[in-house]
Amino acid sequence: MYSIGAFERFAEETGGDCGLVEAGYLFMTATERGERLLSRNLELQHELGVQSQCLTPAQIQRLAPYVRTDDLRCGTFCSRDGFIDPHGVTEGYLHAAGRAGAAILADTEVTAVRVESGRIGGVETSKGAVDAPVVVNAAGPYAGILAQKAGTEIPVFPVRRMLACTEAIGGAAPVIPMTIDFDTGLLIRREGDGILLAYSDPEDPPGFDESFDPRFIEIVSEKASVRFPFLDEARISPRRCWAGLYPESPDHHAIIGELPDLHGFFVAAGFGGHGLMHAPATGRAVAELIAYGECRFMDISPLRPGRFAEQSLIVESTTL
Numbered sequence: 001m002y003s004i005g006a007f008e009r010f011a012e013e014t015g016g017d018c019g020l021v022e023a024g025y026l027f028m029t030a031t032e033r034g035e036r037l038l039s040r041n042l043e044l045q046h047e048l049g050v051q052s053q054c055l056t057p058a059q060i061q062r063l064a065p066y067v068r069t070d071d072l073r074c075g076t077f078c079s080r081d082g083f084i085d086p087h088g089v090t091e092g093y094l095h096a097a098g099r100a101g102a103a104i105l106a107d108t109e110v111t112a113v114r115v116e117s118g119r120i121g122g123v124e125t126s127k128g129a130v131d132a133p134v135v136v137n138a139a140g141p142y143a144g145i146l147a148q149k150a151g152t153e154i155p156v157f158p159v160r161r162m163l164a165c166t167e168a169i170g171g172a173a174p175v176i177p178m179t180i181d182f183d184t185g186l187l188i189r190r191e192g193d194g195i196l197l198a199y200s201d202p203e204d205p206p207g208f209d210e211s212f213d214p215r216f217i218e219i220v221s222e223k224a225s226v227r228f229p230f231l232d233e234a235r236i237s238p239r240r241c242w243a244g245l246y247p248e249s250p251d252h253h254a255i256i257g258e259l260p261d262l263h264g265f266f267v268a269a270g271f272g273g274h275g276l277m278h279a280p281a282t283g284r285a286v287a288e289l290i291a292y293g294e295c296r297f298m299d300i301s302p303l304r305p306g307r308f309a310e311q312s313l314i315v316e317s318t319t320l
Contacts, residue, residue: 001050002298006280007084016092019085023189024177026055026064028075028227034182035073042076052078064179066172066230083178083189086276093279113150113265120150120264134290136266141208141245143269152262154255155308156270157206158245161198162216165240168193171230179228186223188231194240195231197224200273212243246273251313254278256285256303266290267305 010018029035038054045052055075060067063077098104105127113135114121122131139146141158172195180187186199197220217236224231249255249270259265266289268282269275275282285295302314 001048002281002284003278004080007089010089010092014092014096016095017085017088018092019088020082021084021175022080022082023175024077024079025081026060026075026077026177026179027182028060028067028069028072028180029182030071030073031183032073038074038076038182045078050078051080052076064172064177066176066228067179068227068229077177081178084276089276089279093283110146110149113146115151115262118261118263120262134264134266136268136286136290138268140269140275141247143247143267147259147265147267150262150265152259152265154259154267154269154305155250156247156255158208159206159248160204160209160243161200161246161273162212162243163241164197164217164220164236165191166194166197166231166234166236167240169195169231169234181223181227184223184226186220186227188224188228195234197231197236199223200246206248208245210243210245212238212241214238217241247275248272250308251315253314254282254303255305256282256300257289257305260306260309 006013007018007020010016010020027038029038042052042054053076055063055077057069057072057074060072060075061069094104105125109126110123111126112124114123114129120133120135122129123135135150137143137146137150137154141156143156144154147154147156172190174190176188176190178187178189184199186197188195188197190196199216199220201216201219217238221231221236247270249272252272253270254272254274255267255270257267259267266286268286271278271282281298284297285300288295288297307313
């Protein structure tokens with residue numbers, strides 16, 4: 001919620017364009033278990049002030065006529081949700097940071113993290129040494145490797161995730177909600193004049209492989225036929241498909257905070273594909289931890305790095 005507000009103010013605060021499109025997120029289910037989980041999620045969202053609503057199959061049909069609804073039980077929808085442009089967000093924050101006095105070293109590898117008597121002393125880079133009492137590890141899927149360079153460990157590992165996009169196709173409005181089939185795990189939205197299909201394959205092992213597996217097209221095509229029959233005739237070209245790395249943690253939630261065993265080494269990683277969405281809140285949280293020794297604007301203690309050693313993991317209800 002905090003980050004959505006920040007993205008709505010993005011142009012005013014950074015001078016950039018984050019490309020925010022508040023088309024909403026639409027979740028749907030045809031199973032009793034899915035209905036139970038969506039209802040539980042909706043209750044929590046309402047407790048926290050998120051204005052999600054429960055939809056009947058008829059309401060889903062009116063909102064998303066491209067969806068097959070005859071066997072659905074219910075759905076949830078929040079109109080303030082949406083999607084943004086990662087490049088625009090990065091550029092906006094980059095230029096705003098530069099105007100505020102930050103020095104940006106692009107194409108610069110951290111080769112070592114200096115540790116002196118259990119405290120951070122700085123970093124060695126491909127462009128020279130930098131003295132610093134604080135290092136923030138926001139290296140995404142490479143966060144575990146950066147931690148090793150500091151002589152410590154954090155449980156962040158990369159997992160390949162793939163996306164496929166169809167060629168130009170009708171059957172849906174130019175802008176549609178992020179539409180998620182809760183039962184198959186497939187989600188779709190508009191990407192230009194085509195449709196983007198995303199699915200997190202649980203069979204993909206951890207690793208740094210970023211090659212696109214053509215079998216992914218068969219997997220998402222089969223799943224799409226269940227809920228999105230208008231895609232049956234869609235053409236998916238391999239040149240409109242790509243793969244990237246999600247930084248995952250053991251409980252699939254972010255790790256934010258200072259490492260208990262290394263003073264001055266802060267982590268902001270392990271977001272599992274949600275890092276860009278959570279970026280504004282994360283940036284403020286880490287800044288407050290560094291400046292004040294605590295995060296004052298919200299309670300981020302459940303995301304502390306020490307939770308894994310404490311066996312105090314966060315279990316998301318949708319995975320039960």
